[in-house]
Amino acid sequence: MTIKEAQETVDNWIKEYGVRYFSELTNMACLTEEVGELARIIARKYGDQSFKEGEKCDLSDEMADVLWVLLCLANQTGVDLTEALARNLAKKTQRDATRHINNPKLK
Structure with a gap:
């Protein structure tokens, strides 16, 4: 399942079984x-x-719970997590291209 498919699956589940999304603030509390x-x-x-x-x-169930609520927050705030992750990875790659390789603490 892709991230986009996961966002769509969660959205469909909410519409079929969940009645509606909790508020963004409630979901932030749930994520925490x-x-x-x-x-x-x-x-x-x-x-x-x-x-x-x-x-x-x-452990896997708790990780899935975190992912579920994060997907809910992304859906209700209009964030495309596929695009966001690609941008974030590019940012980290540019910023940290040599940072970790040259970190003596990681050797």
Whole structure:
């Protein structure tokens, strides 16, 4: 599935099952919440914390939740994420062409 297809799929799902998009502010709060849930799993799986008994630990599901809300925000604000990602990649490539290669901390 392409990014464009993902945006269209989410939009179609919202129209069929979701009644309407939540407000942009609500979705921003939801995105923050989902990123927090993802961070909790990463802290427990790769960091120093341990999982609590019965705690959910599906990293892929949390990443998908973050992506879902991001796609919703893009749709409702008119952002084409395919174009935005291409522009962002070009910006990073130009800006960081030698930055990371020459960083002694990464050797």
